[in-house]
Amino acid sequence: xxxxxxxxxxxxxxxxxxxxxxxxxxxxxSAAAIPYLQLTSPRxxxxxxxxxxxxxxxxxxxxxxxxxxxxxxxGWYGLNEGRGIGLVRSNDLVNWTKFAKxxxxxxxxxxxxxxxxxxxxxxxxxxxITRDYxxxxxxxxxxxxxxxxxxxxxxxxxxxxxxxxxxxxxxFHDPRSGRFYLTFYRGNDRDHFEIISKSAARIExxxxxxxxxxxxxxxxVAAPTLLYVKKAHVGSGKKAGIYFLTTEVYPHRYTDxxxxxxxxxxxxADAPDGVFQAxxxxxxxxxxxxxxxxxxxxxxxxxxxxxxxxxxxWVLEETEASLP
Numbered sequence: 001x002x003x004x005x006x007x008x009x010x011x012x013x014x015x016x017x018x019x020x021x022x023x024x025x026x027x028x029x030s031a032a033a034i035p036y037l038q039l040t041s042p043r044x045x046x047x048x049x050x051x052x053x054x055x056x057x058x059x060x061x062x063x064x065x066x067x068x069x070x071x072x073x074x075g076w077y078g079l080n081e082g083r084g085i086g087l088v089r090s091n092d093l094v095n096w097t098k099f100a101k102x103x104x105x106x107x108x109x110x111x112x113x114x115x116x117x118x119x120x121x122x123x124x125x126x127x128x129i130t131r132d133y134x135x136x137x138x139x140x141x142x143x144x145x146x147x148x149x150x151x152x153x154x155x156x157x158x159x160x161x162x163x164x165x166x167x168x169x170x171x172f173h174d175p176r177s178g179r180f181y182l183t184f185y186r187g188n189d190r191d192h193f194e195i196i197s198k199s200a201a202r203i204e205x206x207x208x209x210x211x212x213x214x215x216x217x218x219x220x221v222a223a224p225t226l227l228y229v230k231k232a233h234v235g236s237g238k239k240a241g242i243y244f245l246t247t248e249v250y251p252h253r254y255t256d257x258x259x260x261x262x263x264x265x266x267x268x269a270d271a272p273d274g275v276f277q278a279x280x281x282x283x284x285x286x287x288x289x290x291x292x293x294x295x296x297x298x299x300x301x302x303x304x305x306x307x308x309x310x311x312x313x314w315v316l317e318e319t320e321a322s323l324p
Contacts, residue, residue: 033279033280034232034242034268034277034279034280035279035280035281036244036266036268036279036280036281036284037229037244037301037321037322037323038321038322039284039285039303039319039320039321040319040320040321041319042285042289042305042307042317042318042319043094043317043318043319044307044315044316044317044318045061045094045095045096045304045316045317045318046058046061046077046088046096046098046315046316047315048098050086050098050102052083052084052086052102052103053079053083053086054083056079056080056081056083057079057080057306057313057314057315057316058077058078058079058080058086058306058314058315058316059077059078059079059080059109059110059291059306059314059316060077060078060109060110060111060291060293060304060306061075061076061077061088061293061304061316062075062076062077062111062112062113062293063075063093063113063293063295063297063302063304064113064114064115064125065297066115066148068148069089071089071090071091071097072090072091073089073090073091073093073297074087074088074089074148075087075088075089075090075096075304076088076104076111076113076127076148077111077316078108078109078110078111078129078130079109080306080314081109081133081134082107082108082109082130082132082133082134083103083106083107084102084103084104084105084106084107084108085103085104085105085108085109085111085129086098086099086102086103086104087099087102087104087148087149093297093302093318094318099149101149104149104150104151105129105151107131107132108129108130108131108133109129109130109131109133109167110129110130110133110167110168110169111127111128111129112127112128112129112169112170112171112225113125113126113127113171114126114171114172114173114180114203116173117173117180117203118203123146124144124145124146125144125145125146125148126142126143126144126171126203127142127143127144127145127151127171128140128141128142128143128157128169128170128171128182128184129141129143129169130166130167130168130169132160133167135165136162136163136164136165136188137160137161137162137163137164137165137166138160138165138166138167139156139158139159139160139166140156140157140158140166140167140169140182140184141153141154141155141156141157142154142155142156142157142203142204142206142207154204155204155207156207157169157182157198157206157207158182158184158186158198158207161186163188164186164187164188164192165185165186165187165188165189166184166185166186167184167185167222168184168185168222168223168224168291169182169183169184170182170183170184170224170225170226171203172226172272173203174199174228174272175228175230176228176241178201179199179200179201179272180199180200180201180202180203180206181197181198181199181226181272181273182197182198182199182206182209183195183196183197183198183214183224183225183226183245183272183273184196184224185221185222185223185224187222190254191218192218193215193216193217193218193219193220193221193222194213194215194216195213195214195215195216195221195222195224195245195247196211196212196213196214197211197212197214197272197273198210198211198212199272199273212273214245214273214276215247215267215276219249219250219251219253220248220249220250220253221247221248221249221265222247222248223246223247223248223290223291223292224245224246224247225245225246225292225293225294226243226244226245226272226294227243227244227246227294227295227296227301228241228242228243228244228272229241229242229244229296229323229324231323231324232244232323232324233324241270242268242269242270243268243269243270243271243272243274244266244267244268244279244294245266245267245268245269245276246264246265246266246284246292246294247264247265247266247267248262248263248264248265248290248291248292249262249263249264249265249283250262250263251263261286261287261288262288262289262290262308263283263285263286263289263290264283264284264285264289264290264291264292264305265278265282265283265284266278266279266282266284267279285305285319287307288307288308288309289305289306289307289308289317290305290306290308291305291306292304292305292319293305296323299323300320300321300322300323301320301321301322301323302318302319302320303318303319303320303321304316304317304318304319305317305319
């Protein structure tokens with residue numbers, strides 16, 4: 001081969017090595033520059049506290065359209081430090097009424113809820129919930145409920161790991177394959193952070209499913225939630241359909257850098273456990289915002305995030321977007 005072509009060969013080898021490396025962990029660089037949804041300005045929801053919440057605050061909100069008890073939407077929220085989970089209901093996704101007999105569970109955080117997960121029991125709801133949140137060995141359990149109020153713990157989905165937190169569970173039913181996915185955070189909250197995926201044909205088999213690391217980093221990344229947008233395009237000439245994975249990040253978390261803050265970054269892939277690449281214009285939310293839960297209702301996107309609006313004080317917010 002002529003000498004002048006060797007630089008091209010070396011460049012090609014370098015690029016192939018880089019691409020192969022990106023297959024093992026989530027990448028913050030995106031060659032495709034896939035856009036995320038254009039979010040509206042967040043507005044606060046759930047401003048009124050119940051007595052049981054004490055000095056903790058609503059931090060997450062997982063919502064289903066159920067049309068029960070005079071309410072179209074039912075939502076389950078968790079407090080920031082894991083004291084318990086509660087139920088709220090709404091007819092417009094903005095104005096919510098808290099269930100008078102909250103909490104549903106104590107020593108619980110971060111409920112993620114699915115319906116229609118069991119074809120034999122259509123009304124049965126499934127919950128993935130964090131237990132022992134404020135410990136170095138938190139774990140994730142699976143629970144069910146017929147009425148959305150009385151929860152029965154079935155099994156442990158992710159067991160406690162010494163000095164490694166297992167939390168931030170997200171349940172996802174893939175509309176393409178019909179498989180169930182559990183995506184969650186594992187790490188030491190210091191210098192080791194992983195986003196992990198497990199999948200199974202039955203939701204009750206997620207405990208025995210193998211783990212796949214989607215992202216691994218020494219910088220803060222946690223709080224994964226999945227959303228499939230059917231008409232979003234991966235790129236020119238490719239089929240429509242994108243899986244968006246939201247995460248919370250905290251640049252400069254363990255430094256004195258004044259620009260350190262909670263942010264939301266989003267990644268895109270063509271599979272629920274695929275190779276996720278950063279979307280264009282990350283982070284999609286700034287200003288001490290985190291934990292974006294993604295939903296689609298009435299052909300419109302609805303997101304629920306938490307906002308640290310003062311030291312040690314979180315508020316829950318709602319944001320919207322048009323779909324492609």
